[in-house]
Amino acid sequence: MSHVPATRPLDYGAPISLEAAKRVMAAAEAEARANDWPMVIAIVDSGGHLVMLHSLDHAQHGSVVIAQEKARCAVNFKRTTKTFEDALAEGGFNLRILAAPGMMPLEGGLPLVADGKIVGAIGVSGMRSTQDGQVAEAGAKALQDGMADR
């Protein structure tokens, strides 16, 4: 299906360090604060294990789980959760995504890539999924910037 890569996807790399995750988190948190969005931001490593989670004041409780599931989906399936959201919107047999364990068709989950490998993922939840995606992008971009600095 269109949301599944026909070519070989990126390999997994070593798990993201807490230090690198902190840079991702700081950038995502800043983006959320700048917009006054009460969100939960989660970062998992390349094995899908939670490395960092910050819940901004007054974020809805349900987002604690959703943010983690978005991040886990992004790393477990090596693609953005928006890919699944878009595919689902096409309907037809893409509705099958709803039946697949771990596939989270809600924008806001992005793989975190360093040196061409997937080192983890970020998941954001709390506002509209496009807004969640905006904050996740801000986080993911910080990792790339940091990598360029080395």
Add this chain to the structure above:
Amino acid sequence: MSHVPATRPLDYGAPISLEAAKRVMAAAEAEARANDWPMVIAIVDSGGHLVMLHSLDHAQHGSVVIAQEKARCAVNFKRTTKTFEDALAEGGFNLRILAAPGMMPLEGGLPLVADGKIVGAIGVSGMRSTQDGQVAEAGAKALQDGMADR
């Protein structure tokens, strides 16, 4: 509905032996390697119990569960998972598939048949579902060839 056979389906046979499962796995694995597809391949027996699972290097983590679910669906409902995928694509009341526990509408799950009985199933996950299906077919075919050899 169209995806439910009107004629009596095959009976369950004895559980596939590990030896026979190894032949299925070898053929499926070879097909995946020939295409450089990082996949998870699972084989369950006629009772739905996992007999064999191989995860190729760098396969997406999420496929470990999906491959098993495809195989389990194929044996539990005595048909290919593509049957459910096709039915779901028709929409209408076939959407009910999404609410049915164990019905996995993703191509890549096939019953394994020997001597006219269902001895197990193979499930493959990791690439496009048509590619998953291609690898599952290669595995299932090996069992039939092997049976013919005896």
Add this chain to the structure above:
Amino acid sequence: MSHVPATRPLDYGAPISLEAAKRVMAAAEAEARANDWPMVIAIVDSGGHLVMLHSLDHAQHGSVVIAQEKARCAVNFKRTTKTFEDALAEGGFNLRILAAPGMMPLEGGLPLVADGKIVGAIGVSGMRSTQDGQVAEAGAKALQDGMADR
């Protein structure tokens, strides 16, 4: 039983803010780093919802769940998880703790108190439970110090 307070326990207060949680986390993380202990540190609010989690590099994966469960237990039962550990060690009818959902008899979970109310809890996991407790104490103390500063 001995581990249940005979006097009225503290009331729940407003959920701990992310800012206050960050002070708790910083102190706990510093204590863990000073000892080179790879740990997971979790902070939940007065409702038991995860507010913050940091996993130090190479912490055992299993601690991601255990740290959260310790924190959740401490806030849900308004006492330290060591209270349950000690009670369990007495045996006898205290074995019932093992059957009680959410009671986590492993040292390393502490309520976080501010202005005489429970605002959350900290849970630490990754080393010996006494070491986990030491790091949790360092975190909890930071909140009290911070409160005194205001």
Add this chain to the structure above:
Amino acid sequence: MSHVPATRPLDYGAPISLEAAKRVMAAAEAEARANDWPMVIAIVDSGGHLVMLHSLDHAQHGSVVIAQEKARCAVNFKRTTKTFEDALAEGGFNLRILAAPGMMPLEGGLPLVADGKIVGAIGVSGMRSTQDGQVAEAGAKALQDGMADR
């Protein structure tokens, strides 16, 4: 507590390759066959994801889950499952192990170590736990031998 290392445990390494896992599996399977023990043998990677599972003919169904849980416990807590079994046998406050998510106090789970890092774990189930442990040892030893060959 005695089963928790007071010193810093081994770090996680890259996930075990399918090729290395096959050597571990072959050695464990040979040991089980030599004794005519119907067992399930599971190998997970350093992230706890299932890499390989073989179920010998007539193994009890329940072992499919138990073997995986033993392997996952060994990698998630960076120690043998026998460590938890021994600790539990001491009673007293070690009974708390029964309440800790993911701690599996049944011999037969071992971390797989290569170049001083934990690359995965093997879990075996189907017979007495000492026999499960014997087969797991045979598998883990094959990895070390193989490493020496390089």
